[in-house]
Amino acid sequence: MTKPLITPATLKGFRDYLPAPAMAREAIMEVARRVYRSYGFSPIDTPALEYTEVLLGKGGEESDKQLFRFTDNGGRDVALRFDLTVPFARFAAQHLNEIGVPFKRYHLAPVWRGENTQRGRYREFVQCDFDTIGTDSNAADIETLLVIHDLLSAIGFERFQIRVNNRLVLNGLLEKLGLADRSAGVLRALDKLHKIGRDGVLAELCERVQTTGEQADQVLDFAQLSGSPVEILNRLEEMLTGNATGELGVARLRELFQVATHAGIPPQRVELDVSIARGLDYYTGTIYETFLIDDPKIGSICSGGRYDNLAGLFTSQKLPGVGASLGLDRLLAAMETFGMIAQASTPAPVLVTQFDATRVDEYTRIGRLLRQAGLNTEVFPDARGVGKQLKYADKKGFRLAVIAGSDEFAAGVWQVKDLRAGSQSQVPESQLIDHIRTLLQSSS
């Protein structure tokens, strides 16, 4: 009696990565690691599972409900991490003596959230975070901007815009207007500006946040400031004169724009947008959002900001910091739209076909020879018909097929078929590597 087959299925809200998307995702993650490292960020890793008390209440009620939480075989209350920030806070507090400050880390790893899958989101996704902790210095804020810029640029984007703000300027204004205690309400109303327009926000500020009409007007004038960063900063300076919080915010933003330009960041890629207010309570200084000019609707693909204290729930040592996170899945979706993702499902451009099973020694040797020259090369495992092997090569997206049968072995030559151009040439082995390099360059 044979057992009935088990239906092969992934859990609701989870997905497999087949080779083409897996290669695209790996490529972006490699670029992220390379850029983060180039700035001196070190990798760290933390366990997927944490004590539930480490995670609970750190991301709000919604986040608590979405936890994959259970009791392990040892009776411990455990849960899968829902982000990389909370584990980093726990990590920083636990290892503070070893790591010291300032401490710069990156962390690329999956997180899990039992989200409503109808929104097209997955319950497992990879986050790519980087942070500098243990310093208040604006140099770290500026560097965060540079990292975001160089990251997007290294991934292959040219038309993107990083929108920057600093929570201190709004805080300064609210202090000046006597609304400092109502900042959460003001931010919530401002967040709807794009949706409900100026009049809608005005009404909400007066009715729900109980501001005067004049206060609401000033808040909205502020939020709707536009122009070049220098123009906006000059206006802000006038509006905030005499308020230390606001002036500090303006000074930090001014230095950020000046230094970024000095370091070679194209000015059109960085905008000052005083309306962005990411992370209502969490972020306390500079804020970053990044949009693709040709696909703004996909939302911010790299966001972050400065915070006052990373690990206050775990240690009494204050750890201010600044960082951001690359939205890998959004980015992949955008890259798919733009045709930036290769359709090939093989990381090798060259396929050595096999015609004569008794010459596996030669096919194997030539494959290794090409690899040693830096050319990724697959050797087809079975001696099948040429048509079948070339069909396989086409389907997988190989660029070249290297072919030899008894005639070629007798003559000491290899046939090279360019699978896109359809052309075929014959070269002696001594010229094979150069010939393949030339073909790959010309058809790329």
Next chain:
Amino acid sequence: MTKPLITPATLKGFRDYLPAPAMAREAIMEVARRVYRSYGFSPIDTPALEYTEVLLGKGGEESDKQLFRFTDNGGRDVALRFDLTVPFARFAAQHLNEIGVPFKRYHLAPVWRGENTQRGRYREFVQCDFDTIGTDSNAADIETLLVIHDLLSAIGFERFQIRVNNRLVLNGLLEKLGLADRSAGVLRALDKLHKIGRDGVLAELCERVQTTGEQADQVLDFAQLSGSPVEILNRLEEMLTGNATGELGVARLRELFQVATHAGIPPQRVELDVSIARGLDYYTGTIYETFLIDDPKIGSICSGGRYDNLAGLFTSQKLPGVGASLGLDRLLAAMETFGMIAQASTPAPVLVTQFDATRVDEYTRIGRLLRQAGLNTEVFPDARGVGKQLKYADKKGFRLAVIAGSDEFAAGVWQVKDLRAGSQSQVPESQLIDHIRTLLQSSS
């Protein structure tokens, strides 16, 4: 009232990776990806969580007990994967039409097992698997050997040995001796050869497996064959003449050794060891184990073999295959012993120190300039005393410090301090990149 602090702790059996070990692990994983890709293996990924029925009973009773299993918020019986083979079987069955065969994949990902932590094992660890499925061809078995060889070699090992066997030769012998139905018992006894010696195994074969003394002698003569692969293969051929299974095993092994040598694998790195019998029932053909000559006690660091059918529990389509898995944690432990792991906890060799907070523009610019030349460079975020910054540089393992204050800015030069040699030099900016490259090469 402030809340009491939460104790920052990892779960029992789990660990954080601090920068130095995290960098070492990333480096090995990058080499693994590079080598796997060079042979045309594509990455895939599968969810950490699977339906429990997918995982249950696939790794034996021990494995079932070690599952992190729970009921999710949707009432599903789910569990964290305990290896990458079972998810690959599910994946292959589910996506067979899309992926086609032959299919070559690699998968680098964490797995979870609630193991007894007293053995010094962790409950979360990364596996690095590669497999070729959908072919019986010996070319794939030979390639698996090449991949293992090139992987260890690319990681930086020179003194290692891959021990190869083929289950068919033992099966052939057992068929000839009329013991085919008792192979599990014979294997179990043979597995103890190193521990209890020839006499112990002889006794166990006669008493527990109920062989005759002559049968037991022949089995042991077989398992204790030694010499060069060709010598052993010639002896095996004599012993197995007339038995098709055994002859096929010998022929495949003969071709493997011949082709591997022809493809340039140093013969002393591959040994034929008929006593290894990894994966009692799972593996059905070629078997691989890899040992470090200078640390054999750490066990096999890369093991695998050929199997008849990957996904028989999920699909009626037969998927034979061959593959192996790199034991990342064992390898890291060995590399630590051999001093092969860098002590630096920064991926950047260069630290730009900061002395004058008003010149963040220049420090930031020079940092980006060096990065664009391919030199990983950290800019210290705060304008602190030189001693403090150099102490930071020492602790992290930076190689060079790039220093400038008002004098240097006025003269248009940079000071470069070699932190190992203790020497310091002054160069104009136009020579900075070349100077740094020279210093890094000379002290590496």
